[in-house]
Amino acid sequence: MPLLEVTDVNKVFPGVRALDGVTFALQPGEVHALVGENGAGKSTLIKLLTGVYQPDGGELRYRDEPARFATPMDAQRAGISTIYQEVNLVPLMSVAHNLFLGREPRSAFGLVDEKRMVREASEILVRYGVTTDVRRPLGTMALGAQQMVALARAVMVDAKVVIMDEPTSSLEPREVETLFGVIRDLHARGIGIVYVSHRLDELYQICDAVTILRDGKVVHTGRLAELERIRLVSLMLGRDMSAVRREGFTGFAGDHTGAADAPPVLKVTGLSSRHRLHDISFAVRPGEVVGLGGLLGAGRSETIKAIGGAYPVDAGEIEVGGKTLKNPTPVRAVQAGIAVQPEDRKAEGIVAGLSIRENIALAVLPRMARLGLVSDRKIDKIVDTYMTRLRIKASGPDQRVGDLSGGNQQKVLLARLLATQPRVLLLDEPTRGIDVGAKAEVQALIDELAADGLGVVLVSSDAEELVEGADRVVVLRDGAVVGELTGTNVTTEALLETIAAAAVSSEEPHDN
Amino acid sequence: MTTEALVRRPTFDRAWLPKYGVYAAIVLLVLYNVAFTPNFLAWSNLRIQLVQVAPIVIVALGMALVIGTEGIDLSVGSVMALAAALIPLYLGYGVIAAILVSLIAGVVVGLINGVLVARVGLQPIVATLALFVGGRGLALVISHGQLKDVRNDDLIFLGSGDFLGLPMLVWIAALLVLVVAFVVRRTVFGRRLLAVGGNRAATELAGVPVKRVLIGVYVLCAVLASIAGLLAVARIQSSDASSVGLLIELSAITAVVVGGTPLTGGKVRVLGTVAGALLMQLVIATMIKHNLQPSTTEMVQAVIILVAVYAARERKSR
Known part of the structure; x- marks a missing residue:
């Protein structure tokens, strides 16, 4: 008997069908991975489960009864807790206060019993690996620790279901271990967990079941252990392995005749940024289109921004046309000949x-x-x-x-x-959110610019676009380069394999 | 699915209100006054109105630039006081020296505001609040809290003299309007300023030195305020740090908003700002001429501000 389930739900926004006949069931004591690329409908589904949105059709059942959560508060009272990527707590209030916000222990006079609250908060948080003074303002703690407080708070409210949206994105490896410990504990207590993440290792380490969404539809659901990684990646990206070999799918003409022996116009060496980028190195020759591949959160956008001087860098060197770019800022990067097209067109x-x-x-x-x-x-x-x-x-x-x-x-x-x-063009999702005609035009333009001798770095979540647009593809994962496809090896199949294999090999690092 | 078709806007839509509403209101008020207010068109009356509105226009010009970057400058009144306090101190070295010193004070305050906003990253309202409080305090310390008579023929000419039949104050304000309009329309700085106000992140990524632009805007605003401050001294022929420029930040912000410059940045209406200042001046003058209570005047001003802000909001949310 599922703890929480939706059957055949739809959700339509003006112009977009965000969810299309989605069925999803969470068993008690199950850690259920929910995966999909941007815009696949994960967030919409979570919002339906937590009362932020109401379904346009279909049924929501909770503990074997039809349920309706008019507001997120309703869902929370019923025992469905959510932890978002960004911590939704009050940074200026103490850790203890945040933990007990709205449920503070009272003293005899109806006042907040500070002593008891501090004591209980310390006791609770130790289990989550947080040992600092709980009277400190939450905002002064590391992001990972804040996330732990949010988790502790979510679980405290007698939760039956905990939904975690990218909980590890700001955690350090040690904290991830603590988090997994907590998850195993919840699992043993029969609490159902919906786990959203793009890190394949984590999914395979902690999750029992998986549901894959793509374009608002469920494309697969079942036991995770029975699903090969490569299958998972190809289902997520919507690339049927056997149908991949078609050509001329995009507006790209084919290979560029960038001189293989020409000195690189852009050379990145050992680019590192705390937590996000680890020792990234690659080079782009004039007339060459180099793709950056990888799943969401692999560090592609951060790499591009770092080269453009808009993302903090701890170490590494950026050379443009043989000249080192010192202390990169957007102003200096543009002067050096770097042009960045950011992913978020409207915001940046x-x-x-x-x-x-x-x-x-x-x-x-x-x-x-x-x-x-x-x-x-x-x-x-x-x-x-x-x-x-x-x-x-x-x-x-x-x-x-x-x-x-x-x-x-x-x-x-x-x-x-x-x-x-510019001498180097860095394009982050250049065809996202634009219609088919314009897409082909932009792709043709990229070809044309490369032919004119520009060095182009292309980021795209569209595997076809990446493979057909790029001459080489550097594959990233968790902020590090894990492979490179060159020559005839630049195929969707190889790309998916590299993304998936990267996850496998790094799970047993002692093997290498 | 998006089509490649253009999204055409009707040429006449609700946008006319923030754009031309202020001019329409001025015309209406003038017509009303011509009909019902005795001696409204008398030269002496018009002259008084223009002389009174000139400092507000000058301060509002700077305010419009700051608001164009999605900021606000509360310290303009204190800058006026500071400039006013410095004039009698340095008048002994000549009128040019005194003016220069008060302008430099403006530059310094502007730099502090600009650095706090652009580099330290404080919100403009907080950053300029510091000098709103501290600036006038400093001015009072400099002047020992005393009113000082200023008797210098050159200054008196600036404050009360005429040139080609118009008060010098009006000429100076008009000249500054032209300068600011030119800066906004024709200079690299002006165009960058609008881009920063429109989308700071995008402008930064485009390689525009955003921080320098912001600091420049706050310096320009403070310098304009210090000009208004020294002109105030020249007009009343005395320097009183406790009263010069008091509450002018509110008049200036009102003029900017009523003139159709959105508080959300990315757009500066220079002529609209002038018209906004004129309109508020006309409203006050009309009320006084018809013997209405000052409290009534204030309430009418409040209604005009609300209408202006509401009109701007509608245009924004199309």
Whole structure:
């Protein structure tokens, strides 16, 4: 008898079918992995289970009775606790207060019994590996410890179901072990756990069952131990192993004739950033498209941002055209010839309120000006050039970028990057959220730019796009390079195998 | 699925209110006053109104730039007081020296504000609150809390003189309006400022020195405030650190908001800001002429601010 189950639920948002006939069942004492790429519907499903959203159709049953959680509070009272990636607690209040927030032990006069609260909090948290003074403000503790407090709090409320959304993303290896200890303890007590993570090792280490979502549908559900890693990855990415060999799937033309002996235009050596990036090295030659492969959270976006000076780096060297980029900042990176197209177009790419003209000219204003005075003639010239070249469809250069379609917004962003006349182009999901026509155009443009001698680094969650667009693919996992595909080896199959194999080999590190 | 089709907006939509509402309101008020207020069009009356609004316009220009970066500057009144307090101290070295010193004070305050916002990462309202409190305190210390008479012919000319039939104050304010409009429209700095206000993360990633732009904006705002401060001394021919520029930050913010500059940044309406200051001045003048209580005047001002903010919100949430 399942503890919590949904049957055939749908959830529709304007223009998107986020969940499409999803059925999911959690048994008592089961650790159930919920996996899928971005936009697969994991978050939507979690929100349905926790009362944030209401299903548009289908049934939700909890402890064998039809259930309806009107608010997250309802779900919590019924015994469904959720731990989110970001800690949802009060950073300025003490650890003990956070732990007991809303359920503080009372003294005889109805006041908060501080002494008892501190004592009990210390006792509880020791089991979670937190041994600091519980009177400290929560915000002064490491993120991992905060996560433990959130977990302790979630479990304390007499939970029957605990949902963990990427609980290990900010934990250190030692803390991960503590977390797993706690999970095993919950498991033994018959509590059901929904575990969302992209780290395959963790899934295979701790989970009993798995449900894989893709494009709002369940594509697989069953015992995790019976599912091969490579199958899991291919189901997640939606690449049927046998159907992979088709060609001409994307707008990419094929290989680039980048001179194999030319000195690299970008060379990254030993790039490291605390917790996130570990000793990443690779090189890009002019005219070459190098893909960065890996699952979500593998460190692809962080690598790109670090090279662009927008992510803190502890160690490592970045060379552009043979010159070392010292103390990288976005300003210095752009000057050195690095152009970064960030993953989140709206938040970090376009300036929605400004015109196409201002957006394209943004990075090159000094070149368009004399003595600080802008020459609109010069700007119009480059804006015109790029609007034509990238086929940006708009009523004119004065149109607000926020009013354009996703594809055209992306083209405006690319135009801004190209206007800086970069030597290296770093593209993070260049075709995400844009329609098919624009997608093919952007892909063709990447080909064209490489042919012009630019070094391109391409990040894409679309395995086909990566394999067909890139000449080489560097595969990352947990912030480290775990493999590289070259020559005829650049296939979707090999990519999936490397991602999956990487997970296998690192599970038994003493084997190497 | 997104189509490649353009998303066309109707050319006449609700956006007209924040854009042109302030001008329409001015026209209405002027018409009303011409009809019902005796001697409204008398030159002496118009002259008084213009002289009174000039410092607000000057301070509001700087405020508009800061608000364009999604910031706010509460310290402008204190900067005026500081500039005013320094004038009598350095007038012995000549009027140019005194003016320079008070402008430098503006630069220093602006640098402090800018560094606190851009480098330390404080919220603008908190960063400038520090000098809002501390700046006037310092001004009182400098002036020993005393009102000082300032009798310098050059300063008096700046504050009360005429040029081509118009008060010098009005000429100076008009010149500064042109300068700021030019900076916003024609300079690299002005365009960067708007981009920072529109999307700071994106602007930073585009390789724009965002911190330098922000510091520059706060310096410019404080310098404009110090100009307003020294002009205030020139006009009243005395320096009183406890009263110069008192509450002007509120008038300035009101002028900016009523003029149609959104508090969310990314847009600066220079002429709108001037019109906003004029409108508020006209409202107050009209109320006084018709013998309404100051409290009524304040309530009417409050309603105008609410209408302006509401109009801007509607435009934003299309």
